[in-house]
Amino acid sequence: AQSVAQPEDQVNVAEGNPLTVKCTYSVSGNPYLFWYVQYPNRGLQFLLKYITGDNLVKGSYGFEAEFNKSQTSFHLKKPSALVSDSALYFCAVRDMRRSASKIIFGSGTRLSIRP
Amino acid sequence: KAGVTQTPRYLIKTRGQQVTLSCSPISGHRSVSWYQQTPGQGLQFLFEYFSETQRNKGNFPGRFSGRQFSNSRSEMNVSTLELGDSALYLCASSLRISGGSETQYFGPGTRLLVL
Numbered sequence: 001a002q003s004v005a006q007p008e009d010q011v012n013v014a015e016g017n018p019l020t021v022k023c024t025y026s027v028s029g030n031p032y033l034f035w036y037v038q039y040p041n042r043g044l045q046f047l048l049k050y051i052t053g054d055n056l057v058k059g060s061y062g063f064e065a066e067f068n069k070s071q072t073s074f075h076l077k078k079p080s081a082l083v084s085d086s087a088l089y090f091c092a093v094r095d096m097r098r099s100a101s102k103i104i105f106g107s108g109t110r111l112s113i114r115p
Numbered sequence: 116k117a118g119v120t121q122t123p124r125y126l127i128k129t130r131g132q133q134v135t136l137s138c139s140p141i142s143g144h145r146s147v148s149w150y151q152q153t154p155g156q157g158l159q160f161l162f163e164y165f166s167e168t169q170r171n172k173g174n175f176p177g178r179f180s181g182r183q184f185s186n187s188r189s190e191m192n193v194s195t196l197e198l199g200d201s202a203l204y205l206c207a208s209s210l211r212i213s214g215g216s217e218t219q220y221f222g223p224g225t226r227l228l229v230l
Contacts, residue, residue, distance in 0.1 A: 032216050043119070043205055043221035051216040090158065102171055103219070105150075105158040 002027045004093045006106035013081045021076040021109045023091030033074040034092040081113045119208050119222035127228045133194040136225045140187050140208030147189040152203040201229045
């Protein structure tokens, strides 16, 4: 069965500092991995996804994520945090081997950037 | 191109009533998925429709149902509402059936409060 874990409920970072939001996954085969962001009273917005190839994926708003197969991780990163990055972040996984498999979301990590 | 739209945005119902939520996907998208988001359970997959057929279903009781019309618009119905059905209901659309690397685009959600 596929699963995804976001071990931190909340991450606090000072503006201008680098940020990392952690995600680990478990699938039977190879994964498709996604990051979404949710601002208050809004739906989820797509940030980036890993399909295959380069382990470093670049996405919207200056975010990037690194796929690490040996550690089954897909951590979201940004070199310099902005206050406007404060939001709820979701990691999601889908099993590559199953063409119609459901996407499974992590529990979410609330990112708080202090000025 | 307009995004995914959901109506209504807010809804208050009482226990035992039924409710119908509507979702209009991005133009050209043929797949619509529904999710329930609650603080306790996070994001949970309800069902997916593609070409007017339900293609995938989550672990929800039969009180939750849906349908898709020929123009890809989708409705979700919840009968005999319970207090625990209070949640943000999110709709997501994608070009093709949401398998593999397909990206889903989310609407702003309908916030349902059951009293």
